[in-house]
Amino acid sequence: MSDAVAYAYAVVRHDVEGLDEALADVVGVAGRPVHLVPQGPGSGLAAVVSTVPAQDFQESALRRHLEDLDWLETVARAHHTVIERLSAHTTVLPLRLATVYLDEDRVRGALREDSEMFTRALDRLTGHIEWGVKIYVEPRAETAGPVDPAADDGLGVGRAYLRARRAQRHSRDEAHRAAHQAAERVEEIGEAVAVGHARHRVQQGQLASEPGENVVNDAYLVARENAEAFRAEILRAAEGLSGVRVDVTGPWAPYSFATLPGTEPRAPDQAP
Structure with a gap:
């Protein structure tokens, strides 16, 4: 060789x-x-x-x-x-x-x-480019700091702790429902504007470099003339929804839409 x-x-x-x-x-x-x-x-x-x-x-x-x-x-x-x-x-x-x-x-x-x-x-x-779209869950109770069992409001330490934990779970559930709504809005925009849609695994562990829980990690193929309008619409997908963040990355070369036999190109913000 x-x-x-x-x-x-x-x-x-x-x-x-x-x-x-x-x-x-x-x-x-x-x-x-x-x-x-x-x-x-x-x-x-x-x-x-x-x-x-x-x-x-x-x-x-x-x-x-x-x-x-x-x-x-x-x-x-x-x-x-x-x-x-x-x-x-x-x-x-x-x-x-x-x-x-x-x-x-x-x-x-x-x-x-x-x-x-x-x-x-x-x-x-x-004539097309790729946008990456990520949706993150950021429930308020989880970002407000640890539960303080001493702040019992007259309920006793144990009951105060349980009440705070229930509030955390409720906030998390609400944020996940809101994220589902945001995802539906994103998909509607994609169906109307994009010509291709690819799903990637959500980023967890070492790949999760951004705050919050990544629940959607997708890519869209969009004509260049529609690119900025698409991006603006996507960034509005979380308006009015609490505990949700939508991030748009790119524009990229169409990594997610170039898959050929024997090739598996990854998006630039995916781990190799």
Whole structure:
């Protein structure tokens, strides 16, 4: 095996003016420069590629690295930097994180083999962007601080404690009902405006970096001309609802809508 392999970030149309220049100063995975690998004469497709050390991306090493969150985060950030630079210039079909080939001839072979599929996907995504939509539950009783059993109001410590716990549960239940209403509003807006809707797993544990409980973690594919109107409508979905927050992230390249056989691109705010 060579000491380097080809890391593929995305598939794009090769005939986009200025694309080579746009990638000229882009640094990809492992600090390597990025370049285009055209499918070949008569084709309008190209893969966006950089060479990376084989020792880090051969199968056995990659399995070990996939358990290393710091390594994954570094690779994911570089991967998404390349995708976002591309998306400022053209429609991008992102590939799965750590998609590697033995060499650039194998990359060209993959482009030839799946040329029709790649072309259809690029056609479908042209002129569209992705918005991430998250809904969080933030019940008031949970954010007001711990229960104080000494504040018994004449009821006794035990009864005061139980009353406070019931108030917490009631607040939580009310917030979840409100979140359900917000989710219904978001879906109605999506059905009216978006052309695609993808559901992601809610973020928990180490992935839950934002305050509150994440109960919806979705993505919507929206035409560029409707993008800002869609975002504004979504941000109003929680109006009048207590204990609920709606966040919108993006715009992103259409990560969530580029899934192809053998590829599983993740949204930029998902864990790799």
